[in-house]
Amino acid sequence: MLGSDKFGHIKLAPDDAILQTAIAFRNDSHTDKVNLGVGAYRTDEGKPLLFRAVKEAEKQILADPATNKEYLGIDGHLKFNKLAQELLLGESSSAVLEKRVASVQTISGTGSLRIGAEFLSMFFNPSCVLISRPTWGNHITIFERARIPVKYYPYWNPKTKGVDIEGMINALNDAPEKSIVLLHACAHNPTGVDPTPDQWERIADVMARKDLLPYFDSAYQGFATGSIERDAFAIRMFISRGFQCVISQSFAKNMGLYGERIGALHIVCRTSEIADKVLSQLKIVIRPMYSNPPMHGALIAAKVLEDPALKNIWLSELEQVSQRIIQMRRVLLEELVRIETPGDWTHITSQIGMFSFTGLSPAQCENMIKKWHCYMLTNGRISMAGINSRNYQHVARAIKDSLQIREKL
Numbered sequence: 391m392l393g394s395d396k397f398g399h400i401k402l403a404p405d406d407a408i409l410q411t412a413i414a415f416r417n418d419s420h421t422d423k424v425n426l427g428v429g430a431y432r433t434d435e436g437k438p439l440l441f442r443a444v445k446e447a448e449k450q451i452l453a454d455p456a457t458n459k460e461y462l463g464i465d466g467h468l469k470f471n472k473l474a475q476e477l478l479l480g481e482s483s484s485a486v487l488e489k490r491v492a493s494v495q496t497i498s499g500t501g502s503l504r505i506g507a508e509f510l511s512m513f514f515n516p517s518c519v520l521i522s523r524p525t526w527g528n529h530i531t532i533f534e535r536a537r538i539p540v541k542y543y544p545y546w547n548p549k550t551k552g553v554d555i556e557g558m559i560n561a562l563n564d565a566p567e568k569s570i571v572l573l574h575a576c577a578h579n580p581t582g583v584d585p586t587p588d589q590w591e592r593i594a595d596v597m598a599r600k601d602l603l604p605y606f607d608s609a610y611q612g613f614a615t616g617s618i619e620r621d622a623f624a625i626r627m628f629i630s631r632g633f634q635c636v637i638s639q640s641f642a643k644n645m646g647l648y649g650e651r652i653g654a655l656h657i658v659c660r661t662s663e664i665a666d667k668v669l670s671q672l673k674i675v676i677r678p679m680y681s682n683p684p685m686h687g688a689l690i691a692a693k694v695l696e697d698p699a700l701k702n703i704w705l706s707e708l709e710q711v712s713q714r715i716i717q718m719r720r721v722l723l724e725e726l727v728r729i730e731t732p733g734d735w736t737h738i739t740s741q742i743g744m745f746s747f748t749g750l751s752p753a754q755c756e757n758m759i760k761k762w763h764c765y766m767l768t769n770g771r772i773s774m775a776g777i778n779s780r781n782y783q784h785v786a787r788a789i790k791d792s793l794q795i796r797e798k799l
């Protein structure tokens with residue numbers, strides 16, 4: 391080889407924990423193996439789901455002679471941006487009507503968070519971002535990469551297996567000036583517990599008093615409760631109270647468009663003039679990163695949202711998806727009770743969204759994986775989408791057995 395060694399000093403990076411779980415699951419030949427690590431919806435047959443509305447939208451797009459593969463603008467597909475904005479904020483939102491929202495299409499939720507964090511780093515000069523402990527692991531790295539110091543607010547109370555609302559309020563109260571607060575809009579990942587409407591109001595009270603900037607991550611709208619409106623409650627309430635805010639939106643879960651990488655970033659401003667300037671700068675952030683976003687996912691999402699018949703099909707599919715998950719929570723809880731599993735497991739049904747934080751210790755999770763072939767994260771998170779009518783009894787037995795591994799829950 392020519393010249394000096396240019397890359398030999400590079401150390402092997404550790405695998406992503408979620409990816410590692412997926413590989414271990416794939417390599418296991420046991421017939422009763424269960425994938426509780428998966429972050430994507432699975433049908434009762436354990437298969438990925440292609441939404442009927444999405445399939446139909448795709449068919450129409452391909453049949454349309456006007457369809458082409460030209461570049462989109464830096465900010466993406468404009469009709470998609472508008473429809474995505476309305477889905478999230480509501481068509482009658484004052485922010486939408488007053489054109490106070492700067493919206494850009496992004497590379498799904500992750501890309502949106504990365505652009506949002508970069509924008510805030512460049513234009514808001516934040517002292518830090520406060521992130522829930524625990525959170526989706528990528529949040530931390532995304533903000534660190536954007537040179538924003540990361541701090542935490544307590545979120546999970548292991549005793550009540552619910553939101554540590556007092557801990558959270560205290561941390562927000564102590565937040566430095568010009569802090570960003572990252573909030574999961576609904577279906578908190580990994581805990582599956584959300585603040586109640588009253589608790590959201592308390593969060594808004596302290597944030598208003600301290601003049602903190604809310605940053606909502608909305609990766610599960612409609613997926614959590616089956617209702618688009620209910621899952622947007624917190625965002626809409628903050629905006630109706632007059633907050634300026636940043637929102638990252640993903641269509642990965644709620645349209646099953648994981649691999650299409652379709653999402654949006656919305657920045658709610660005080661005036662439409664400010665929103666125009668914000669939009670112009672967002673384009674400057676995006677241009678040197680990837681120039682402009684991909685088109686196919688935007689065409690699909692826009693078609694589903696704009697066509698009333700397709701939208702209705704989608705909404706009813708979304709309802710079915712969330713209901714299957716709720717049903718799996720119920721059958722798992724009933725089975726845990728039936729086989730007399732020690733402890734209170736009602737958090738399985740009170741938590742919402744794709745994930746449940748079981749409260750199992752790392753050693754107990756190891757037992758789930760090694761002895762029972764139930765693949766999950768060692769922080770105790772299981773994906774309810776991995777549970778179905780054929781494996782819930784196996785999962786319940788695995789949990790009961792793992793509790794014998796003595797360690798503090």
Ligand SMILES: Cc1ncc(COP(=O)(O)O)c(C=O)c1O
Pocket residue numbers: 429497498499500501526574579607609640641642648653
């Ligand atoms: C809380 C949260 N935010 C954002 C994302 C981003 O997902 P994507 O980039 O696939 O839209 C995820 C995905 O699992 C998530 O759980």
